[in-house]
Amino acid sequence: METNMPDPKFSKPWHGVPREQIQWNPTVIEDVCIGCGTCVTGCNRLVYRFDYTRKKPVVADPLNCMVGCTTCANTCPTHAIHFPPLSTVFAMEARAEVRHVIEDDLIARREQLAWHDEIPHPDRLVELAVENIERPNPSTLLVRLAPKVKGECFCQFAPGQYVEVWVPDTPYLSRSYSIGNTPREDGSIDLQIRHVEGGRLSEWAFNRMKVGDHVHARGPLGTFTMRSPIDRPLLFIAGGTGFAPIEALIEQQLKLSPQRDMVLVWGVGDARDFYALDTLEDWSLADKNLRILLAAQRGLDTYTLPAGITTITNSVIDALHAPGLALAGRDAYVAGPPVMMPAVVAALAQEGIDHERIRVDSFGL
Numbered sequence: 001m002e003t004n005m006p007d008p009k010f011s012k013p014w015h016g017v018p019r020e021q022i023q024w025n026p027t028v029i030e031d032v033c034i035g036c037g038t039c040v041t042g043c044n045r046l047v048y049r050f051d052y053t054r055k056k057p058v059v060a061d062p063l064n065c066m067v068g069c070t071t072c073a074n075t076c077p078t079h080a081i082h083f084p085p086l087s088t089v090f091a092m093e094a095r096a097e098v099r100h101v102i103e104d105d106l107i108a109r110r111e112q113l114a115w116h117d118e119i120p121h122p123d124r125l126v127e128l129a130v131e132n133i134e135r136p137n138p139s140t141l142l143v144r145l146a147p148k149v150k151g152e153c154f155c156q157f158a159p160g161q162y163v164e165v166w167v168p169d170t171p172y173l174s175r176s177y178s179i180g181n182t183p184r185e186d187g188s189i190d191l192q193i194r195h196v197e198g199g200r201l202s203e204w205a206f207n208r209m210k211v212g213d214h215v216h217a218r219g220p221l222g223t224f225t226m227r228s229p230i231d232r233p234l235l236f237i238a239g240g241t242g243f244a245p246i247e248a249l250i251e252q253q254l255k256l257s258p259q260r261d262m263v264l265v266w267g268v269g270d271a272r273d274f275y276a277l278d279t280l281e282d283w284s285l286a287d288k289n290l291r292i293l294l295a296a297q298r299g300l301d302t303y304t305l306p307a308g309i310t311t312i313t314n315s316v317i318d319a320l321h322a323p324g325l326a327l328a329g330r331d332a333y334v335a336g337p338p339v340m341m342p343a344v345v346a347a348l349a350q351e352g353i354d355h356e357r358i359r360v361d362s363f364g365l
């Protein structure tokens, strides 16, 4: 009798996580299956065997299934195959140790994986000096970087764009950070770095970075820039340090079009994470056409917030449904972690903002 064993070639750890600890394999709903065999012969990892008597597939070696693959479900003519939600995979990818294994693998196999053709791109690689560091709360760093050589900078970036930054003197890959300001004459840029448990750039920035250090950065990159006609009212939504590109876009509008009708909704977990209250206060004093709403899950009652700013103890989603915001007809610019995006887009649709009027800048890993 044949014994089914996971093939070590397929069931090896997934980015460092033992395969046995990962719940990822197909489940066949037999009542719906018509026994065509597409899944059995289509999977080249021998996950399935075929019961020739009953004409049904059998999931014989579930650990052979490639994490994240759903090919057999996609090609099943009767939709008889189910998988756990992809959020299972995304949750593992969000773990620092998993990201590090992926990064280390890319570094170790560079010879094999590198794409050698040159792809022309308009961005540039420059060296910047750390000019100023502020730590408004335990989980955020506000960092100003200035050109090491005068004129060698991202002097003409569009507000909302981002740069790639390398941890000095390491082989690690770059990390992306939005520029939190509009272009300045001296070419300096502001980054808002959130603390990421186990994050390599975050660990360097929070524990070792000091004024005068030099970093390599590449940019400007990204298309999260102002695309709306001048007469269109705007809605800005920021989650956590998603405030950085939003800050740049609002600063741009306050310079170019100060009478513009704008709403800002910024959401965080704890009210102490609102690290730019001075800026918000300046904005609210200077521009009566900018409405600011801050949403925090906790801490608003014990925290002093600038006058003239509305607060709500709840999530960004609840804030979007707050009475009197008049969101319909606005163009929306949303920046924050991927996990908040589906709910935000759904809430905006509920408030009458079409999908094509929503621009998204998502970060996370």
Ligand code: SF4
Residues within 6 Å of the ligand: 028, 032, 033, 034, 035, 036, 037, 038, 039, 040, 056, 057, 075, 076, 077, 078, 079, 080, 081
């Ligand atoms: S592809 Fe779908 S219908 Fe065909 S054998 Fe597999 S589960 Fe059954």
Ligand code: SF4
Residues within 6 Å of the ligand: 025, 026, 042, 043, 044, 045, 047, 048, 064, 065, 066, 069, 070, 071, 072, 073
């Ligand atoms: S998801 Fe992919 S690897 Fe897993 S059983 Fe289906 S075809 Fe095979």
